[in-house]
Amino acid sequence: MPELPEVETTVRGLVPVLEGRRLVRVEAKRADLRRAFPPDLRQRLTGAIVTGLGRRAKYGLIDTDRGDTMIFHLGMSGRWRIDPAELGAHDHLLLETDAGCVLALNDPRRFGSVDLVRTDGLAAYPPFVAMGPEPPGEGFTADTLLAALDGRSAPIKALLLDQRIVAGLGNIYVCEALHLAKIAPGRAAGRISRDRLERLVAAIRAVLLAAIEAGGSSLRDYARPSGELGYFSKQWRVYGREGEACGCGAPIRRRNDSGRSTFFCPRCQRS
């Protein structure tokens, strides 16, 4: 479930095997994921040295000494496997370094993507153009959130999933953060007091940081690059816990908001 913490965990797991290494083999096992791979991907990456890795929202960034940045998105089911014992049906892109390490981008559902852009033009990468602030960063405050939500009547849950409002949140961490901040998911976003937005900002930060520290959540097909499973799912307060007791004792409820499950406590999150 690659939301921001899982992508962050993935990138951190890739750093030791990629940073400073030369890519000696770049092999696409199929032509596309959600979109076609860049046609010149192999030519531009083969022989390049990885100078650094990074993350923007749910996108992983791999910079090379040729001024290119490979941008990967893990979609719903993507992960990187490091030195897999054998290749599987869903290992769609292979990278091999001069240290002999093989990386396989595995994505059964193929909702992910791989792009290659000039590093100095990263800001113009379409998904980044209108992207909101990074929650761990200084640009994400009650003030910026207040401004972004001003006048909006849509439910706060829907707007937190909108990457233009804040970058990197997905269905799980939105549910978790709203619960921690004691805000009802259906509350009109523009009518939330500044005080409560302050709480929401802190909650979003806390939930994401805890997940990163725990090494990313674990769902069926998510693994850290090294292969072991993350375990933050054990700390979920509401997500996936319909019927279980909230800390306050009330049973956690689940409802459907435009096709996606929302988990919340009807007592703690009344408004």
Next chain:
DNA sequence: CCGACAACCTGACGGC
């Protein structure tokens, strides 16, 4: 601007 829905794709799970 908003909400609802569909599409993209595979796999896991529960019910029968």
Next chain:
DNA sequence: TGCCGTCAGGTTGTCG
């Protein structure tokens, strides 16, 4: 055992 319906972390687009 197996078949079938439902559901899953995301993004993008359409429609009313």
